[in-house]
Amino acid sequence: MTTPLGDIEICIDGKTIKYTAQNMGVMDRLCLDVDGRFCIKVEFVPDGERHTISCIIKSHIPSDKDGVESGEQLALKSFYKGHSKLFDSVFMSG
Known part of the structure; x- marks a missing residue:
C-alpha cells in the first residue's frame, strides 16, 4: 500500500509478509479533517510462541512531530510529513 x-x-519476525489493505472510507462527523482510512489485515495463526509484528513506512524520514499518542483504550503512533499525518493504531481480533 502506498501512502x-x-x-x-x-x-x-523480520520477514516481509503479504497483507490485505481494506478502504474503510472517510471518518465520521467527529473527524472532518481526515481524508480517508484503511484497515491492514494480517492473517496469522497463533502457535504458542512469541512473535513480533511490525509496520514499516519505507523511505519515511522521521519528524520531530512523530510520536505516541495515548488515551482510553487507545494505542496509536503518529507519523508526519509536511501537513500529512499517518497514524497506526492496533486492534487484535481473536
Missing part, C-alpha cells in the same frame, strides 16, 4: 509518507511493509 503520502511512503510504502507500507508488514513484517512478522
Whole structure:
C-alpha cells in the first residue's frame, strides 16, 4: 500500500509478509479533517510462541512531530510529513 509518507511493509519476525489493505472510507462527523482510512489485515495463526509484528513506512524520514499518542483504550503512533499525518493504531481480533 502506498501512502503520502511512503510504502507500507508488514513484517512478522523480520520477514516481509503479504497483507490485505481494506478502504474503510472517510471518518465520521467527529473527524472532518481526515481524508480517508484503511484497515491492514494480517492473517496469522497463533502457535504458542512469541512473535513480533511490525509496520514499516519505507523511505519515511522521521519528524520531530512523530510520536505516541495515548488515551482510553487507545494505542496509536503518529507519523508526519509536511501537513500529512499517518497514524497506526492496533486492534487484535481473536
